[in-house]
Amino acid sequence: MAKARKKKVKFIQLNEKDEGHKQNYWDLIQLLESTLLGQRYPNLLSDLYSELHNVPRTLVAIQGEAIVGGVIRGECFSGNVTVRYIGVSPELHGIGIGRTLMQKVEEFAQRTKAPCIKVETTSDISNFFSKMGYDITKRAGDSPDGYEYLMMEKPL
Numbered sequence: 001m002a003k004a005r006k007k008k009v010k011f012i013q014l015n016e017k018d019e020g021h022k023q024n025y026w027d028l029i030q031l032l033e034s035t036l037l038g039q040r041y042p043n044l045l046s047d048l049y050s051e052l053h054n055v056p057r058t059l060v061a062i063q064g065e066a067i068v069g070g071v072i073r074g075e076c077f078s079g080n081v082t083v084r085y086i087g088v089s090p091e092l093h094g095i096g097i098g099r100t101l102m103q104k105v106e107e108f109a110q111r112t113k114a115p116c117i118k119v120e121t122t123s124d125i126s127n128f129f130s131k132m133g134y135d136i137t138k139r140a141g142d143s144p145d146g147y148e149y150l151m152m153e154k155p156l
């Protein structure tokens, strides 16, 4: 495991014209389903499986041949960017993969001149987003597992 943590991780923006990238998208949603996200959204896998329009909104982290993390963006009609889903393989938590994925979302948002990036999250994860420069803009009640739903934003 220590070796796996040191092996180089590449970050790739998926492209709908590349058949291989559809497979990367499916591998990512299976990874997301195996994290806390899958526990919280029981329909995550079936919902995302057919949403191939997400492919060009997806960035993956790849180690060797394996997808070890990724983020799926969303769009608002106001031009803002949203982070719909982000996840990293549990054995590679804490080595900066999530931070790099968020930095790449921010680079995209800056290129498209988005006024801000938004994310909906829960209080147990909010410190991760606070560390990335996001502020809590709305508190939206308690989740069934006892955390608070939060809206967080980073103005650009």
Ligand SMILES: CC(C)(COP(=O)(O)OP(=O)(O)OC[C@H]1O[C@@H](n2cnc3c(N)ncnc32)[C@H](O)[C@@H]1OP(=O)(O)O)[C@@H](O)C(=O)NCCC(=O)NCCS
Residues within 6 Å of the ligand: 035, 036, 037, 086, 087, 088, 089, 092, 093, 094, 095, 096, 097, 098, 099, 100, 120, 121, 122, 124, 125, 126, 127, 128, 131
């Ligand atoms: C949240 C998640 C994507 C973070 O990925 P990661 O690669 O482990 O994060 P990084 O290593 O880049 O950490 C960056 C910083 O955030 C902190 N951090 C990471 N995960 C955190 C968490 N769950 N809660 C609080 N802080 C966290 C790290 O300690 C680190 O702080 P530092 O820079 O002071 O050392 C990962 O924990 C994950 O996949 N969780 C399960 C899925 C999930 O909950 N997604 C978010 C739903 S909104």
